[in-house]
Amino acid sequence: MTSAWALGQRALREAMRTPEALLPTLFIPIFFLVVNTGQAAKIFPSASTSFLEGQGYGAFQLPTSLLLAASFGTTALFLVEDIEGGYFDKLRATPIPRTAIVLGRLIAELVKGLVIATALVLIALPFGISIASGPLGFVLLIALTALWSVVFAGFMQLIALKTRSAAATNSGSLIFFPLLFLTPNFVPRDLLTSPIEAAATLNPVTYLMEALRSLILEDFAWGRILPGFAVVAALGALMIWLNVRLIRQYD
Amino acid sequence: MDDGRQRAEKRREVGISLRSPAQNAGTENPASVGTTPAVHAEALVKHYRSRAGLVEAVRGVDLVVEAGEVFGFLGPNGAGKSTTVRMLTTLLSITSGTVRVAGTDVTREPDEARRRIGVALQEAGLDPRQTGRELLVLQGRLFGLATRDASARAEELLELVELQDAADRQIKSYSGGMKRRLDLASALVQEPDVLFLDEPTTGLDPASRLTVWEELRRINRLDTTVFLTTQYLEEADQLCDRLAIIDGGRIVRQGTPAQLKAELRDRQGLASDPTLDEVFLDATGRSRSRVAGDVQEVSA
Numbered sequence: 053m054t055s056a057w058a059l060g061q062r063a064l065r066e067a068m069r070t071p072e073a074l075l076p077t078l079f080i081p082i083f084f085l086v087v088n089t090g091q092a093a094k095i096f097p098s099a100s101t102s103f104l105e106g107q108g109y110g111a112f113q114l115p116t117s118l119l120l121a122a123s124f125g126t127t128a129l130f131l132v133e134d135i136e137g138g139y140f141d142k143l144r145a146t147p148i149p150r151t152a153i154v155l156g157r158l159i160a161e162l163v164k165g166l167v168i169a170t171a172l173v174l175i176a177l178p179f180g181i182s183i184a185s186g187p188l189g190f191v192l193l194i195a196l197t198a199l200w201s202v203v204f205a206g207f208m209q210l211i212a213l214k215t216r217s218a219a220a221t222n223s224g225s226l227i228f229f230p231l232l233f234l235t236p237n238f239v240p241r242d243l244l245t246s247p248i249e250a251a252a253t254l255n256p257v258t259y260l261m262e263a264l265r266s267l268i269l270e271d272f273a274w275g276r277i278l279p280g281f282a283v284v285a286a287l288g289a290l291m292i293w294l295n296v297r298l299i300r301q302y303d
Numbered sequence: 304m305d306d307g308r309q310r311a312e313k314r315r316e317v318g319i320s321l322r323s324p325a326q327n328a329g330t331e332n333p334a335s336v337g338t339t340p341a342v343h344a345e346a347l348v349k350h351y352r353s354r355a356g357l358v359e360a361v362r363g364v365d366l367v368v369e370a371g372e373v374f375g376f377l378g379p380n381g382a383g384k385s386t387t388v389r390m391l392t393t394l395l396s397i398t399s400g401t402v403r404v405a406g407t408d409v410t411r412e413p414d415e416a417r418r419r420i421g422v423a424l425q426e427a428g429l430d431p432r433q434t435g436r437e438l439l440v441l442q443g444r445l446f447g448l449a450t451r452d453a454s455a456r457a458e459e460l461l462e463l464v465e466l467q468d469a470a471d472r473q474i475k476s477y478s479g480g481m482k483r484r485l486d487l488a489s490a491l492v493q494e495p496d497v498l499f500l501d502e503p504t505t506g507l508d509p510a511s512r513l514t515v516w517e518e519l520r521r522i523n524r525l526d527t528t529v530f531l532t533t534q535y536l537e538e539a540d541q542l543c544d545r546l547a548i549i550d551g552g553r554i555v556r557q558g559t560p561a562q563l564k565a566e567l568r569d570r571q572g573l574a575s576d577p578t579l580d581e582v583f584l585d586a587t588g589r590s591r592s593r594v595a596g597d598v599q600e601v602s603a
Contacts (some may be wrong), residue, residue, distance in 0.1 A: 054444070058444040058445060059445075061431070065432065065433065065437065066432045066433075069432045091374065096388070120441055128528075134430070137428065137429070137430075138424055138426035139428045139429060139430045140428075140429035141394055141422075141424055141428055142422070143445070144394055144422075145393065145420070145422040146446060147382070147417040147418045147445075148445050161407065172467065257522075287402040303351070303395050
């Protein structure tokens with residue numbers, strides 16, 4: 053873990069020295085939160101919309117913005133730079149476990165995810181959004197969002213390692229749009245039309261979104277929270293395993 | 304204690320790496336008399352598939368580099384130099400054959416091999432957003448040094464390659480020569496037994512090239528074996544104790560520069576020693592006119 057942490061610190065320095073890559077991960081989700089809430093808030097007044105649990109529509113939309121913020125995966129573009137510039141080979145020529153090479157960037161992604169998710173929620177709070185599950189729920193909300201950013205960064209790193217191309221890696225991030233929008237992002241799952249409901253049920257991001265939403269709108273409903281954590285645990289383990297496998301086979 | 308460990312111990316005993324370049328200038332260490340070759344490759348082969356089909360990049364290379372040598376590995380573009388170096392340094396899988404570096408099998412014990420080698424590849428592998436100091440400290444930590452020791456080692460190396468003044472600037476602001484010197488320093492963090500350098504002076508101006516040559520001589524005086532690929536024959540002539548020329552994935556000549564020149568002189572009945580350029584052209588089946596034509600074609 054010493055090597056992974058050392059590489060994580062390096063990736064964090066890299067992030068701090070490229071604020072232009074970090075700022076969109078905050079501003080674009082805020083933009084979506086404002087626009088989506090502005091467009092649909094009148095359709096779903098809090099007084100007569102039971103699924104809002106007494107809050108405004110912004111609270112229902114916040115998980116979409118959190119997931120969007122956690123799904124940029126810009127770290128993979130830095131990895132492509134490392135590959136193209138030869139620094140990745142320099143790392144491969146050191147006697148550290150290949151897992152450390154993968155975990156280094158993912159640790160940094162976790163830290164960035166925690167900071168960005170915290171900032172986003174804190175920005176949202178003054179606009180009438182509250183976290184119904186309290187301080188512990190707030191911590192779980194931030195943690196779950198940050199863990200998803202690790203999963204998504206792991207996926208993007210797979211594309212970077214496989215293609216070694218910035219253009220292909222950038223295109224890979226587009227997969228998040230079907231993942232994000234084939235979910236109950238505007239209304240709960242039982243209000244979706246049948247085909248979209250079926251797609252949402254198959255989409256793992258749905259369970260993540262429902263867990264985040266539950267933490268915002270309800271007191272601890274573990275039946276909805278735990279599946280979200282199970283999704284990030286399973287996909288996270290899969291991504292790390294696939295990344296390490298690719299690096300071991302890397303020629 | 305094996306030869307590599309003895310050399311590392313010796314460097315630590317004499318404290319060479321802690322000294323400034325000026326202090327080191329007069330240090331002459333005796334050549335290593337170790338019995339374990341620094342590099343021993345047998346029947347080394349690399350095949351890979353491309354869109355055009357099977358590429359036989361390296362077709363059975365046998366190499367023995369003795370400890371303490373500066374060994375030059377020459378060849379035209381696409382001859383298999385970099386592919387061979389990448390196999391020797393664990394960065395590329397080996398299709399068949401065996402490689403031992405500093406007595407360690409690179410396929411069976413890659414991490415042990417990595418501890419014993421320093422690598423500076425063609426593309427000065429640096430992270431442009433780190434400072435020179437941060438890069439060297441990180442490299443030290445990746446080789447198992449505690450943060451304080453890694454910082455001290457970074458300071459020594461910055462002094463060695465004369466980059467103290469630029470140590471806290473981001474690498475993206477460095478000139479080409481500074482990047483090469485920093486890359487060299489990062490390859491020396493763990494005091495390697497064998498230093499692999501893939502075209503370390505390509506793209507450098509003559510002054511920077513001379514600086515790198517001087518660094519290499521100094522490093523070699525500390526009993527580090529240097530395995531160097533280059534396209535500059537003058538560089539090979541100046542620096543290398545022995546040379547191998549690879550062409551089409553096979554070694555076509557091997558020996559000291561003097562031996563290679565004498566062999567060509569005797570074979571062609573020349574009145575005086577040929578240059579290393581002429582040895583190279585003879586070994587690779589190229590003529591000056593053909594090479595000139597190739598260059599024109601590439602530059603067009």
